[in-house]
Amino acid sequence: MALYEHIFIARQDVSQQQVEALTEQFSTIITENGGTIGKTEYWGLRNLTFKVRKNRKGHYTLLNLDAPHAALAEMERQMGINEDVLRFLTLRVEEHETEPSAMMQSRGERGGRFGDRDRGDRGDRGDRGDRGDRGDRGDRGNRFGDRPRRERDENSDGGQAQ
Numbered sequence: 444m445a446l447y448e449h450i451f452i453a454r455q456d457v458s459q460q461q462v463e464a465l466t467e468q469f470s471t472i473i474t475e476n477g478g479t480i481g482k483t484e485y486w487g488l489r490n491l492t493f494k495v496r497k498n499r500k501g502h503y504t505l506l507n508l509d510a511p512h513a514a515l516a517e518m519e520r521q522m523g524i525n526e527d528v529l530r531f532l533t534l535r536v537e538e539h540e541t542e543p544s545a546m547m548q549s550r551g552e553r554g555g556r557f558g559d560r561d562r563g564d565r566g567d568r569g570d571r572g573d574r575g576d577r578g579d580r581g582d583r584g585n586r587f588g589d590r591p592r593r594e595r596d597e598n599s600d601g602g603q604a605q
Contacts, residue, residue, distance in 0.1 A: 444478065444556025446539055447508040447515060451531035452501035455488060469506070472518045481539050486546045488512060495529045498510060503546070507539045586598040 451469075453462045462485065470480045486503035490585045495501070508515065515533060 444509050444511050445537050446481075447510065448532050448536050448539070449506040449508055449515075449518075449531065449533045450503060450544060452495070452503055452529045453492075453527050454496075454529055455498050455500035455502070457502065457527050459485070459502065461527070463524070466504050466506070469518050471520065472521060473506075473508055473510050473514050476511065476514030476517055478508055481507035481509060483507075484544055485542075486549055501529050505544060505546070509539075521523075564597060593596040 451465075453465060457465075466483060466485075466524070473480060484505040486505065488500050488502055491499055491501055519531065519533065522531050575599075
């Protein structure tokens with residue numbers, strides 16, 4: 444039998460208990476057709492990148508499966524019929540990971556958003572006296588270079604037709 448990682452997203456308006464019931468329903472389909480469930484992870488209610496069937500959020504669940512293709516096909520068929528499942532993805536893998544997935548690890552363990560930077564104590568910035576006085580800044584000159592200014596005619600309508 445092949446090893447698979449399967450993730451499905453349930454609608455935002457179903458409860459966590461209903462998501463667990465869906466997970467149990469799909470797990471039953473796999474076991475009845477000769478497969479086994481290695482690991483189940485509920486990742487929680489997360490934001491979607493874009494709206495899917497008018498939903499901005501979804502309940503994410505990961506299943507590690509060891510099942511024949513027929514069992515997987517039946518589970519995916521049932522997910523396509525179920526209106527509570529927004530999306531699903533199944534990937535064939537060489538081996539299942541034994542440790543928790545990256546989504547389940549705490550931010551501190553995997554470094555967080557900017558955890559790869561160790562800035563340390565940057566210390567006092569000092570008086571910054573090396574910059575000198577920035578002055579009036581009036582010496583920048585004309586913004587438009589050396590182009591002469593065009594004079595306006597008082598009787599002109601400014602280029603607008605009447």
